[in-house]
Amino acid sequence: MKFGRLRVALIGAGQIAEVTHLPVLSEMSDRVELVGIADPAVERAVMLSSRFGIDNTFGDYNEMLSSLNPDAVFVCTPNKFHSAATVSALRSGSHVFCEKPPAINAREVQEMMVASKEAGKILSFNFHYRFRSEAIAIKKFVDSGDLGEIYFCEATALRRRGIPGWGSFTNKEIQGGGPLVDIGVHMLDLALHMMRFPQPKSITASAYCKIAKRSGVGLMGGWDPEKYSVEDSAFGFVRFHNGASLILKTSFALNMKDRSIMNLQIFGDRAGATVFPPEVFAESHGELTNTAIPFAESKDCYKRSVESFIDSCLGKESTIPTPEEALAVQSILDAFYLSAESASTVEL
Ligand SMILES: NC(=O)c1ccc[n+]([C@@H]2O[C@H](COP(=O)([O-])OP(=O)(O)OC[C@H]3O[C@@H](n4cnc5c(N)ncnc54)[C@H](O)[C@@H]3O)[C@@H](O)[C@H]2O)c1
Secondary structure (H helix, E strand, O other): OOOOOEEEEEEOOOHHHHHHHHHHHHOOOOOEEEEEEEOOOHHHHHHHHHHHOOOEEEOOHHHHHHHHOOOEEEEOOOHHHHHHHHHHHHHOOOEEEEOOOOOOOHHHHHHHHHHHHHHOOOEEEOOHHHHOHHHHHHHHHHHOOOOOOEEEEEEEEEEOEOOOOOOOOOOHHHHOOOHHHHHHHHHHHHHHHHOOOOOEEEEEEEEEOOOOOOOOOOEOEOOOHHHOOOOOEEEEEEEEOOOOEEEEEEEOEOOOOOOEEEEEEEEEOOEEEEOOOOEEEEEEOOEEEEEEOOOOOOOOHHHHHHHHHHHHHOOOOOOOOOHHHHHHHHHHHHHHHHHHHHOOOEEO
16 A cells, blocks of 8 residues: 555554554554454453544454454454464455564464465564664664674663563463563564674573562562463573674563663674663773763654554555564574573574
């Protein structure tokens, strides 16, 4: 489609649909017409449709797809349902924007990719950290070569006691994992994006559940320790074929000083950088220099992420993140857990 209004539908009427996607999409009436929303919890779909002026609600997304034929679909279900919903939407002729993590495993992401190619429809994912102004600023330094060869990154997504007790974030069967797939995945994607997605060679990782199986202080509300079935922290080391390496640290609960740390540190042979806050560390005129980028503060990265997808559907810009990138991220997540479970290094 070129430069018209996209008829957009949502699968999943939970928190992310309510707090992020619908407010953003409803401000884009020049490009978007919200046509339908489906959720087996029909009362959620009804509540959001009345709030956001959507005419059609469904309990079954297949019914929605066949009766509305939307141009684009946002998949906002728990992780276990990403792949099936995405494949159905693509096969019925819709472009798809799927929430992160891409799916439960790499095989599912491959199926999503194949469906996208066979249908000739766009498939993208909500890795919104790439759209933070800080990340956009640092990527300019990376792409211009200012950092030189990037040979090491440290990706950190740590919370001291940030266990999300609502929804299904602590349920392994439904989400596929804990902090690694929920918040670690954002910093992993951002690191790979900065490193230009080098080919991974091996992963050595550990995952733990040392704190969340007992009750205690919750800085993001309470949770049920008895129903907690995911890791509460995970740490891994990834080697790439180009010689670069990456450390990823992630937790919902960890006995550390700070409340939370979300950051990426990038180390090149000409300069280094942190993304949050954005700063570049180099050597110049015989001095060591720290260059802060003070005004790269973003509040609307979700909006930019959604806009980028909508504009790519309208033929106005190219699609990022791509399905191939999502597959690379998911393959690392799979190998990460495999390494942790087998207590060994996994070759890719
Ligand atoms: N990009 C981000 O930073 C970010 C932030 C929060 C959540 N998310 C992702 O968004 C997704 C949803 O998270 P949430 O917090 O909104 O969860 P949620 O539990 O609040 O909502 C999920 C909704 O999906 C519905 N659902 C379940 N199965 C369905 C199906 N087969 N068809 C249609 N709907 C179905 C549930 O009834 C529920 O209403 C997850 O994948 C999560 O990782 C991403």
